[in-house]
Amino acid sequence: MATKPYVSVVIPTYNHAKLLKKALDSVLAQTFQDWEAIVINNFSTDNTIEVVDSFADRRIKIFNFSNSGVIAASRNHGLREATGDFVAFLDSDDIWYSDKLQKCVEHASAGNQFVCHGELWINSDLTQRQVMYGPASNATYKRLLYRGNCISTSTTFIARSLLSSVDGFDENPEFITTEDYDLWLRLAAKNPRTVFIPEILGEFHRLAESASSSVLRNFNAELAVLKTHFATQPRTILNRLRMRHRYAIAHYGAARQMTTQPVQAIRLFAQAFRLSPLFLKNYLGAMIALCRMITAKKPTDLKKSIKHDDSKPEGLKAK
Numbered sequence: 001m002a003t004k005p006y007v008s009v010v011i012p013t014y015n016h017a018k019l020l021k022k023a024l025d026s027v028l029a030q031t032f033q034d035w036e037a038i039v040i041n042n043f044s045t046d047n048t049i050e051v052v053d054s055f056a057d058r059r060i061k062i063f064n065f066s067n068s069g070v071i072a073a074s075r076n077h078g079l080r081e082a083t084g085d086f087v088a089f090l091d092s093d094d095i096w097y098s099d100k101l102q103k104c105v106e107h108a109s110a111g112n113q114f115v116c117h118g119e120l121w122i123n124s125d126l127t128q129r130q131v132m133y134g135p136a137s138n139a140t141y142k143r144l145l146y147r148g149n150c151i152s153t154s155t156t157f158i159a160r161s162l163l164s165s166v167d168g169f170d171e172n173p174e175f176i177t178t179e180d181y182d183l184w185l186r187l188a189a190k191n192p193r194t195v196f197i198p199e200i201l202g203e204f205h206r207l208a209e210s211a212s213s214s215v216l217r218n219f220n221a222e223l224a225v226l227k228t229h230f231a232t233q234p235r236t237i238l239n240r241l242r243m244r245h246r247y248a249i250a251h252y253g254a255a256r257q258m259t260t261q262p263v264q265a266i267r268l269f270a271q272a273f274r275l276s277p278l279f280l281k282n283y284l285g286a287m288i289a290l291c292r293m294i295t296a297k298k299p300t301d302l303k304k305s306i307k308h309d310d311s312k313p314e315g316l317k318a319k
Contacts, residue, residue, distance in 0.1 A: 010078030134196030
């Protein structure tokens with residue numbers, strides 16, 4: 001009888017055959033080899049199955065699973081198939097460096113249940129940025145809730161028993177694109193032993209700049225997660241102020257990404273100002289967006305766009 005692996009690598013994918021090969025190559029290149037890779041294929045129409053079969057490695061398994069557009073469902077299916085003591089998530093368009101698992105295992109062996117590390121962001125124009133997540137002091141439930149997410153899915157290494165204790169990812173369609181943030185919150189509420197490795201151990205590939213529709217979808221999903229968790233918090237005056245400030249952070253984050261929609265960005269910055277007037281970063285962001293709007297349009301066009309742009313992101317309600 002085969003012994004179970006120490007770590008199960010869960011990889012959801014859809015029509016990413018070429019990128020999936022690179023992701024699996026990075027798993028095979030790990031210095032720590034006691035793993036299984038579980039590919040959850042959302043019935044891709046490209047040669048995903050052929051790519052997986054080409055590795056001819058019994059540790060790499062593929063399961064066809066229809067997630068109906070909810071990636072959380074694919075990840076949960078991967079968790080059901082996982083047999084390792086720990087689970088590491090890897091998106092099919094990301095890769096790990098060869099010592100990622102080894103270093104995570106070392107920290108897990110020291111008693112940590114939740115391990116995370118930094119990653120290199122590579123944009124579609126090949127510009128790069130090193131991103132360090134954490135630290136552990138920012139990964140408590142209250143700080144994650146009131147300050148925002150500080151964790152990336154492909155950088156996590158988590159005890160399977162811990163994931164089982166919260167029943168994995170929430171498959172609520174309203175959470176799509178922020179289902180990971182909701183999971184980190186629910187895991188943090190369990191007060192797991194957590195460590196952030198201050199090293200870059202993988203790459204996150206941003207395939208293209210986000211369209212405004214994608215930004216708004218993520219923004220509305222973030223609002224849905226916040227609303228769900230805020231409903232469990234005592235309605236003290238301090239908490240109400242914290243909630244308003246956190247909503248302001250969400251509006252500010254969405255506005256910053258609206259680089260090609262300055263009018264919509266200004267509306268989001270204005271809402272952030274109404275929610276939390278003392279959120280100083282919001283002022284600088286609004287000034288930058290206003291300058292973009294002025295330089296991009298003639299004065300007559302500017303008046304017209306402000307007058308006739310009545311679009312509002314979903315989820316903007318009076319607080």
